[in-house]
Amino acid sequence: MIKVLIVDDDKLARKGIISILPWADFNMKIVGDVQNGRVALEFLREHEVDIMFVDIDMPEIGGMELMETSRKEYPNVQFVVLTFFEEFTYAQAAIRYGVLEYISKIQMEKEDGAAMLSRIFRRFEEKANINSTSEDHENQEFWERLKIEWQHLYWLYDTPCFEALVRKTKQINPGTRKLERLLLKCIQIIDNSFGREESMIPYFTDIDLILEWLIKWRDELYQWALEEDTNEKMQVCMIKAIHYLKLHYKDSLKAEEIADKLGMSRSYFSINFKKYTGKTFREYIRAKRMRIAAGLLEESDKRVIDIAKESGFEDINYFNRVFHEEMKCSPTEFRKKYTN
Numbered sequence: 001m002i003k004v005l006i007v008d009d010d011k012l013a014r015k016g017i018i019s020i021l022p023w024a025d026f027n028m029k030i031v032g033d034v035q036n037g038r039v040a041l042e043f044l045r046e047h048e049v050d051i052m053f054v055d056i057d058m059p060e061i062g063g064m065e066l067m068e069t070s071r072k073e074y075p076n077v078q079f080v081v082l083t084f085f086e087e088f089t090y091a092q093a094a095i096r097y098g099v100l101e102y103i104s105k106i107q108m109e110k111e112d113g114a115a116m117l118s119r120i121f122r123r124f125e126e127k128a129n130i131n132s133t134s135e136d137h138e139n140q141e142f143w144e145r146l147k148i149e150w151q152h153l154y155w156l157y158d159t160p161c162f163e164a165l166v167r168k169t170k171q172i173n174p175g176t177r178k179l180e181r182l183l184l185k186c187i188q189i190i191d192n193s194f195g196r197e198e199s200m201i202p203y204f205t206d207i208d209l210i211l212e213w214l215i216k217w218r219d220e221l222y223q224w225a226l227e228e229d230t231n232e233k234m235q236v237c238m239i240k241a242i243h244y245l246k247l248h249y250k251d252s253l254k255a256e257e258i259a260d261k262l263g264m265s266r267s268y269f270s271i272n273f274k275k276y277t278g279k280t281f282r283e284y285i286r287a288k289r290m291r292i293a294a295g296l297l298e299e300s301d302k303r304v305i306d307i308a309k310e311s312g313f314e315d316i317n318y319f320n321r322v323f324h325e326e327m328k329c330s331p332t333e334f335r336k337k338y339t340n
Helices: 011-020 037-046 063-073 088-096 113-130 132-152 159-172 176-194 207-227 234-248 255-261 266-277 281-299 304-310 316-327 331-337
Strands: 002-007 028-034 051-055 078-083 101-104
Touching: 002 011, 002 037, 011 028, 028 037, 037 051, 037 063, 037 159, 051 063, 063 078, 078 113, 101 113, 132 159, 132 176, 159 207, 176 207, 176 234, 207 234, 234 255, 234 266, 234 281, 255 266, 255 281, 266 281, 281 304, 281 316, 281 331, 304 316, 304 331, 316 331
Parallel strands: 002 028, 002 051, 051 078, 078 101
Antiparallel strands: none
C-alpha cells in the first residue's frame, strides 16, 4: 500500500482532494492531512509516508522548503505538487526535486481523477525501479548515519529515540542481513554489559519482522532489569531510573532522590545518566513532560493550565516558556495546528 500525506494550508482543499480521488483503485491510502510544512515534518517523524501531495504556497514552511528538507531527511519520499501558480519557474523548481506530477488547482476539478492517479502511480513505480541505483548511494549515506545512532545505544534508554530509529530504518530499508548484523553487534554489547546470556536474533526474511522482534526484546530486557534484586550493574540502575521517571513524571523530581534510591551519589548518578541516555537528567524529564503535554494538547480539549499540571508543571508561566523553547510555538498555537 502506497502511503499518502496531503499538505495544504486550505483545510477544505485537503478534504476535497481526499474525497474526490479514487485512491484505493491505485493501491494508495491517505495516512494524514496537515496544514503546513512544519507540521508535515513533525508527521514524518512519527509515520511512514511514500508520497506527499504538497501545496507550494503555505505559511511557516512552504512547499519548496518542505521538499528540500524532506529529500535530505527522508530520501525515499516522493512528491506531487499542488499549486495555483503555473509559472515556469515553479514548475522548473519542482522538477528539480523530482516531483511525480505538477498539478494546477485551477485545472484539477476538470481533470479525470483516475487518469491523474494512474500517471502518479506509474511514475512512482518507475521512479522506484529506474532510480534505484542513484538512490542506493544516497540511502547508503543515510544508513551510515543511522548505524552510528544505533551503535550509541541511547535508544535502549530513550523510547522516543528508539521509535524514531525504527521508523527511519524501515524507511531506508538497508537490507535484512545488513540490519541483522548491526543489531547482533549491538545486542551482544548490551547483553555482556548487563551480564545476561547472549540473545540470538531468529532468522527473519524482512526488516519489519526483525524490528518487531527487537521491540519485544527491548521490553523483555526492561522487565528483566526491573526484577533484578541488586544494583551492581549501572545499566540495570539506569533502566530502573527510567522506569521511575515514567511513573513519577508529574512529581517534583530531583536527581538526588533517584540516586539515593539506587544507592549512589547525585553527581555519580548524573554523570552516568548523561552517559547512557545522551541527555542530562533535567533534559530527559523536560523532554518527557513536553511529549505528554503535546499529546494532551493534540488529543484533548482540556485547558492549557490543566495540561501543564498533568504534565508535571506547577507554574503555568514556566510551562509556556519551556513549551515555546521546545516546540517553537505556544501551547495554544500548537493545538491550533492539529485542529485546523
